[in-house]
Amino acid sequence: MNDDMELEGELRRAAELFDPVPPHLLQVASEAYRFRTIDAELADLTFDSLAGPVPVRGGEHPRLLTFGAAGSALDLEISETGTTNRIVGQVMPPREAAIEVRGPGPVSLTTDSLGRFTVDRVPAGPFSIRCRTGDVAFTTEWVTI
Incomplete structure (x- = not known):
């Protein structure tokens, strides 16, 4: 189990280094996540x-x-x-x-x-x-x- 977590951490670091997520996609993902509560945000x-x-x-x-x-x-x-x-x-x-x-x-x-x-x-x-x-x-x- 511990080996799996170490491997996952290494793969995340490699992905961040060699294939980072473009900033505009992070913004779109953040806005989409906020959209999940659209009913709660209606005044x-x-x-x-x-x-x-x-x-x-x-x-x-x-x-x-x-x-x-x-x-x-x-x-x-x-x-x-x-x-x-x-x-x-x-x-x-x-x-x-x-x-x-x-x-x-x-x-x-x-x-x-x-x-x-x-x-x-x-x-x-x-x-x-x-x-x-x-x-x-x-x-x-x-x-x-």
Whole structure:
């Protein structure tokens, strides 16, 4: 048994030396492994201002959404700015995060140290946000604006 483990170790070292795995394949394999928990990473919609009563007074009111996942929350405010929309968001608890707005005209950005971000000129239609902070990554459901 011990001889088998020594042989396996030698074969691993030889493979690493003479036929290393290309870095892009390691990245693809890592992403595929993370994909196994895609259902666990889907953020729950915990608040949508369209689900409640509509204010009687005033003009247009922004749509407010809150998503929660993996001990984090993502607060969004969506407002119409002419022919496009504006998304203002914050990751809670506040911290830097990589944000990807998926949909028409995808956008990738990094929040500030308080977890805040703004995306202007978002076309009408469905969008989803992928948020990655450290080891935690989650995706919102698709929302139509």
